[in-house]
Amino acid sequence: MQSLIVMKFGGASVKDANAVKNVASILKQHPQRPLIFVVSAMGKTTNNLVELAELSRAYKKQEALAQYQKIKDFHFSIIDELFQKDTKHTVYQEVEAYFTEIQEVIQGITLLREFPFHLHDRIVSFGELISATIVTAYLNKIGLKTEFYDARKIIKTTSLAGGSEVLWEHTQKKVKETFLPFPEHICCVTGYIASNLENQTTTLGREGSDYTAAILSNILEASEMRIWKDVDGVLNADPRRYTNTYVYPQLTYQQAVEMSYYGASVIHPRTIKPLENKHIPLRVKCFLNTELEGTVIQAPKHITQPPKHHAIIDKFNQILLTITPKDFSFVMEKHVDEIVSAITHAKLKVSLSQNTALSYIICADNNHEQIADFINELSEKFDIQKQDKVYLKTYLFLTERLADEEFFKAILIQRNGSTAQMVIPE
Ligand code: ADP
Ligand code: ASP
Ligand code: MG
Numbered sequence: 504m505q506s507l508i509v510m511k512f513g514g515a516s517v518k519d520a521n522a523v524k525n526v527a528s529i530l531k532q533h534p535q536r537p538l539i540f541v542v543s544a545m546g547k548t549t550n551n552l553v554e555l556a557e558l559s560r561a562y563k564k565q566e567a568l569a570q571y572q573k574i575k576d577f578h579f580s581i582i583d584e585l586f587q588k589d590t591k592h593t594v595y596q597e598v599e600a601y602f603t604e605i606q607e608v609i610q611g612i613t614l615l616r617e618f619p620f621h622l623h624d625r626i627v628s629f630g631e632l633i634s635a636t637i638v639t640a641y642l643n644k645i646g647l648k649t650e651f652y653d654a655r656k657i658i659k660t661t662s663l664a665g666g667s668e669v670l671w672e673h674t675q676k677k678v679k680e681t682f683l684p685f686p687e688h689i690c691c692v693t694g695y696i697a698s699n700l701e702n703q704t705t706t707l708g709r710e711g712s713d714y715t716a717a718i719l720s721n722i723l724e725a726s727e728m729r730i731w732k733d734v735d736g737v738l739n740a741d742p743r744r745y746t747n748t749y750v751y752p753q754l755t756y757q758q759a760v761e762m763s764y765y766g767a768s769v770i771h772p773r774t775i776k777p778l779e780n781k782h783i784p785l786r787v788k789c790f791l792n793t794e795l796e797g798t799v800i801q802a803p804k805h806i807t808q809p810p811k812h813h814a815i816i817d818k819f820n821q822i823l824l825t826i827t828p829k830d831f832s833f834v835m836e837k838h839v840d841e842i843v844s845a846i847t848h849a850k851l852k853v854s855l856s857q858n859t860a861l862s863y864i865i866c867a868d869n870n871h872e873q874i875a876d877f878i879n880e881l882s883e884k885f886d887i888q889k890q891d892k893v894y895l896k897t898y899l900f901l902t903e904r905l906a907d908e909e910f911f912k913a914i915l916i917q918r919n920g921s922t923a924q925m926v927i928p929e
Contacts, residue, residue: 506683506726508533510540511694511716515733516790517634518546525644525790526638529731530689532793537685539719540886541654541694542638542780543712544630545581545686546862548574549695553796559609560618575602578633585641594640597703620664625697628655628704631712639691639839643848649689655704655713658697665726666708667697669718679721688723692719713771714734721777728783730770731790737762737769740815749812751798758810758900759785761922765854767894768817775800810921811902813921818854818895822869823915823926825888826881827862834863849877854895855917855924864915866895866926890914890928 512526530540544552548694558567578598586592608625613616629827635651642649657677660667682690694712697705707714713730720728737759738748754762757781763772769787778785779802788797826842828834842863852868867874869891878887896909901921910916913925 506535506725506742507537507539507685508535509536509716509719509720509723509725509728511712511728511730512540512542512638512790513712513730513732514543514546514548516731517542517638519895520581521645522790523581523585523638523641526731527642527647529790529793530647531645533599535687536541536687537682538684539690539692539723540634541692541712541716541719542631543694544728545578545634545637547629548577548630548634549709551552551577552627553623554628555605555609556612556623559612559626571602571605571609574605578637585637586644592640592644594637595638597635597640601629604896605629621662621705623664624706625704627692627706628696631695632761635691635693642689642691644666648687648691649691650686652681652690652692654693654696655698655702657692658707658715658718660697660699660705660707662699662703662705666711667699667705669697669707670700673700674718675722678719680722682719698805708771708773710768710771711773713774714777717774717777720783722825724781725783727786728778729786729788731788732769734769735789736787736794737767737791737800739810739812741767741817744817745815750795751810751814752796752808753806754800754810755803756800757803757807761899762814762816765816765895765899765924767814767816788791813901813903814897815901816897816899818897819929821854821866821891821893821895821926822868823866823890824877825846825862825864825890827886827888829884829886831861833860834858837862838885841884845880848880849873851877854897855915855926857915858915863902866893866915892929893926894929896925896927 504672516526517523530863555570558570576895584592612622622845639649639651659670659673694715697707699705708766716728723804736750740748742748758773760775763770776840780800783896784799786799791793828838853865855866857864897923909927915926
């Protein structure tokens with residue numbers, strides 16, 4: 504097979520007209536084919552569409568209309584700048600048609616008593632559809648032959664609110680049918696969105712465009728996946744919270760998974776597995792300075808520069824639950840079994856657990872519905888204390904002793920080899 508590179512441009516890299524022009528210049532510097540790239544919704548469009556869906560669902564007609572207009576104006580101002588208000592260009596009609604469709608879907612919701620989540624997914628899907636349409640049109644305008652691909656026709660999933668599971672066999676077939684033999688043109692694929700076997704729109708979960716690129720890379724056996732970010736690479740801490748951050752030149756797949764699992768939002772946690780399974784390196788590059796090497800994530804045998812500094816990752820919106828048997832019995836196998844079953848049933852996302860003689864303690868994502876289900880299942884036999892407004896701080900790749908002042912504020916601390924974690928009140 505020819506050597507394929509799959510790229511991904513996230514929301515920040517297409518947040519305005521200049522950003523789209525920058526994407527075009529990056530692609531211009533890459534004449535090798537085949538080339539597939541995945542694109543996210545522009546800037547904060549997905550958040551804005553989620554808000555639009557919520558307003559429509561709540562029958563807040565005026566606010567929904569204002570929100571709709573805001574999203575429309577945002578996109579048309581980018582189009583005006585990229586196409587110099589040449590309203591005869593087909594991009595104007597194509598994007599207008601999407602906005603007509605959004606209006607129809609919203610009107611449909613106001614007549615419904617229920618709000619099936621596939622309609623929610625349908626609304627949010629327009630972010631990627633519109634973004635990919637604009638980017639494809641612009642690349643063709645400047646002479647880079649590009650075709651638009653709607654991932655709903657390529658990636659098949661189950662139907663789950665908040666992020667569906669990929670149906671790999673169906674998806675493999677569709678991906679190969681679509682892209683093999685590799686075309687000469689650049690392929691621009693919508694990130695994040697997919698469809699179920701009934702062809703209803705689904706999504707891969709928030710920030711899921713990285714995962715779209717990883718699915719394509721896996722199935723088409725890419726030689727590299729490259730994601731473009733507004734940071735220099737994978738840093739040892741979130742630069743929005745910490746100063747003096749350090750770029751990791753190389754990380755193993757496992758190190759990257761640990762970082763994203765515990766909350767480093769630079770890579771979607773599901774992205775790494777499809778790449779690891781096919782030994783495909785993932786390069787994280789900076790779209791603001793393409794000269795920088797960035798970070799390469801790959802198998803341990805290729806690593807020549809292990810992390811020189813430890814990573815610090817904060818995960819917010821956590822809850823600490825202390826579960827104690829009501830009859831003063833020890834927390835033994837049977838209790839642990841009951842607690843773990845309740846975690847599974849409630850789909851709690853647990854990032855840390857610990858047990859003492861008389862209690863079992865977990866730190867989990869503070870999802871109110873899941874926590875209520877969990878407590879409900881256990882409340883007959885156990886007392887459950889909740890402490891919310893806490894966050895989980897994780898240190899990875901530690902070689903030194905910890906001397907962090909937050910250590911003293913922590914209400915729970917765990918250390919295991921080079922990893923230390925603490926739960927701290929916000
Ligand atoms: P995208 O444009 O692909 O959606 P995101 O905004 O989701 O990009 O991810 C990039 C952002 O992730 C950065 O701007 C940075 O603020 C944040 N971030 C959090 N943790 C890290 C980290 N460890 N390394 C790099 N960036 C991080
Ligand atoms: N646009 C989607 C989101 O904001 C997916 C992505 O950007 O990766 O969640
Ligand atoms: Mg994003």
